Amino acid sequence: MVPEQDLEAVLDELRRLRTRVPQLTGALTAGVDGLVVAHDTPGVDPEGLAALTAAALGVAVRVADATGNGGFRELLVRGEHGYVATYAAGRTAVLTLLTRDRVNVGRLHLEGRRSGARIGELLDAAEAAALAAAPAARPTRTPPARTRTTRAPRPTATEARTTTDN
Numbered sequence: 001m002v003p004e005q006d007l008e009a010v011l012d013e014l015r016r017l018r019t020r021v022p023q024l025t026g027a028l029t030a031g032v033d034g035l036v037v038a039h040d041t042p043g044v045d046p047e048g049l050a051a052l053t054a055a056a057l058g059v060a061v062r063v064a065d066a067t068g069n070g071g072f073r074e075l076l077v078r079g080e081h082g083y084v085a086t087y088a089a090g091r092t093a094v095l096t097l098l099t100r101d102r103v104n105v106g107r108l109h110l111e112g113r114r115s116g117a118r119i120g121e122l123l124d125a126a127e128a129a130a131l132a133a134a135p136a137a138r139p140t141r142t143p144p145a146r147t148r149t150t151r152a153p154r155p156t157a158t159e160a161r162t163t164t165d166n
Contacts (some may be wrong), residue, residue: 001039010038012120017097017115020101021108025082026098029089029119032057037093037123044098053086053096060086074112076105087112090120092127 003129014027018040026041033055042087060075077084082101089095095116096132099108134143 015039015094023100023103088117090124
């Protein structure tokens with residue numbers, strides 16, 4: 001779970017992004033698992049969009065891998081009335097932007113990549129801090145004791161049979 005101040009910082013970045021790209025109609029940050037982290041998506045169901053983003057991400061990652069183009073960076077879908085752009089945001093999140101059809105796609109990519117990097121830094125740092133604190137909070141487990149079993153003696157070379165000996 002991401003601390004409240006980090007979630008607010010992500011939401012602030014989404015709002016600033018919408019002011020830098022006036023044709024944006026929505027912005028959402030989601031985990032690669034399809035769960036919403038933060039959103040500014042008036043008129044759009046954020047949970048549904050996050051789930052669809054995760055599904056599209058799965059396909060995009062496979063396409064990039066199958067073609068030898070490396071890890072996922074971004075995905076752009078053009079519809080009749082606008083674009084849906086998804087950018088990597090750190091190790092475990094993505095940034096999805098919704099725009100009108102008259103958006104400057106170059107500007108969209110520039111700002112989307114920058115915001116994705118900022119959001120990724122915030123979320124990756126929050127995850128690292130949570131992992132650093134987790135070992136102190138987790139109870140230590142002792143591995144189960146090994147039990148010793150008695151083995152039957154191995155057959156000698158003349159006694160052993162393989163499937164090819166038939």
